[in-house]
Amino acid sequence: MDNISKKIRKHLRIVKTYEGVDSNTNLSKKSGIPTKNLIRLNANENPYGTISEVKNSLQGIALHEYPDPEQKTIRKAISEYVNLPDNLIIAGAGGDEIIDLILRLFINEKDEVIDCIPTFGMYNFAAKLSNSSIVSIPRNNNWELDIKKIISKITDKTKVIFIASPNNPTGNLAQEDQIIDLLETGIIVCLDETYFEFSNFSFLHLLSKYNNLIIIRSFSKWAGIAGLRVGYAISSEIITKHLMDIKQPYNINVAAENAVIQTLNYKDKLFENVKKLMDEKIRLEEHIKGCQNITSFPSQANFILCKFSGFSSEKIYDIFAAEGIFTRKFDQKMLENCIRISAGTPEQTDKVISVINKIEKSNYI
Numbered sequence: 001m002d003n004i005s006k007k008i009r010k011h012l013r014i015v016k017t018y019e020g021v022d023s024n025t026n027l028s029k030k031s032g033i034p035t036k037n038l039i040r041l042n043a044n045e046n047p048y049g050t051i052s053e054v055k056n057s058l059q060g061i062a063l064h065e066y067p068d069p070e071q072k073t074i075r076k077a078i079s080e081y082v083n084l085p086d087n088l089i090i091a092g093a094g095g096d097e098i099i100d101l102i103l104r105l106f107i108n109e110k111d112e113v114i115d116c117i118p119t120f121g122m123y124n125f126a127a128k129l130s131n132s133s134i135v136s137i138p139r140n141n142n143w144e145l146d147i148k149k150i151i152s153k154i155t156d157k158t159k160v161i162f163i164a165s166p167n168n169p170t171g172n173l174a175q176e177d178q179i180i181d182l183l184e185t186g187i188i189v190c191l192d193e194t195y196f197e198f199s200n201f202s203f204l205h206l207l208s209k210y211n212n213l214i215i216i217r218s219f220s221k222w223a224g225i226a227g228l229r230v231g232y233a234i235s236s237e238i239i240t241k242h243l244m245d246i247k248q249p250y251n252i253n254v255a256a257e258n259a260v261i262q263t264l265n266y267k268d269k270l271f272e273n274v275k276k277l278m279d280e281k282i283r284l285e286e287h288i289k290g291c292q293n294i295t296s297f298p299s300q301a302n303f304i305l306c307k308f309s310g311f312s313s314e315k316i317y318d319i320f321a322a323e324g325i326f327t328r329k330f331d332q333k334m335l336e337n338c339i340r341i342s343a344g345t346p347e348q349t350d351k352v353i354s355v356i357n358k359i360e361k362s363n364y365i
């Protein structure tokens with residue numbers, strides 16, 4: 001081993017890089033399609049983009065001053081949005097930073113973190129960085145949680161359980177009785193509601209009873225500001241205080257802070273886009289119902305997990321990519337033959353449907 005590698009903390013010597021969403025430049029290079037013609041349905045972003053009220057408000061921000069380390073304005077705005085006191089709220093650079101902060105707070109070396117696969121890959125990645133072991137419990141055939149199995153895997157080293165609801169990439173919600181069973185164990189339960197604005201279903205009401213509950217939310221998907229990186233956690237006063245203590249002082253930059261305030265001022269306009277996206281998701285689901293070789297799993301989020309019989313995930317991805325449509329492919333056995341397609345604009349759905357129709361006719365075999 002070389003001199004530098006020896007100095008690196010053991011658990012960080014070999015880390016598999018988190019495979020984030022490809023940049024437009026990469027997508028264009030791989031597919032040969034000019035960036036302006038790319039259709040990004042691979043990251044559950046908002047294809048309507050950032051609303052003009054938010055964009056215009058970014059002009060004239062004082063960029064030479066540091067943002068508020070106490071996040072007073074942004075926490076107050078979120079507090080009004082979720083109708084809970086601001087001392088229960090902390091903002092982070094995306095839900096991703098919140099996940100990282102939670103593990104920094106609770107994990108000692110060799111502790112265990114539970115996730116329920118298939119699910120959002122960041123839980124696994126962040127657990128590895130925190131030097132904990134990830135215990136992954138498979139979901140059942142309908143992608144529901146296997147609560148008995150989860151509880152049977154809890155040890156005195158288990159510190160955090162991550163559950164996404166709706167789950168990414170399967171799109172289904174967790175059930176309240178199951179979440180209560182987990183909360184009753186006393187272990188920290190992180191309920192990731194990044195897609196809440198699409199599902200309109202939340203476990204927020206459980207906060208008043210359980211101080212081991214942390215709800216994670218995001219402005220990336222519904223609000224069209226993924227590039228500015230803002231997410232937040234709502235939890236008990238004690239957890240919020242400690243998360244605030246350990247966060248980097250200026251984790252929310254001034255542009256992001258301003259954009260969130262404006263987003264919440266114009267939330268009704270954004271909800272119109274949320275509605276349009278859910279209508280397109282339903283249109284695509286309905287179309288798939290009439291297909292012979294394709295099925296989709298019921299989704300409460302702005303994406304659909306689709307299974308194509310006779311085609312690998314990679315192959316389906318390539319077929320869509322050749323038409324300029326980028327979807328999310330998977331290499332896990334559980335998601336063999338599956339891709340995830342984000343809800344798009346009506347024109348984008350038309351294009352997706354036309355590719356699906358070609359696949360149905362097996363023009364691609």
Ligand SMILES: Cc1ncc(COP(=O)(O)O)c(C=O)c1O
Nearest residue numbers: 094095096120168194218220231
């Ligand atoms: C379930 C889930 N949680 C959290 C995130 C992180 O989102 P962000 O860091 O953009 O807020 C994502 C993004 O894909 C997600 O799917």
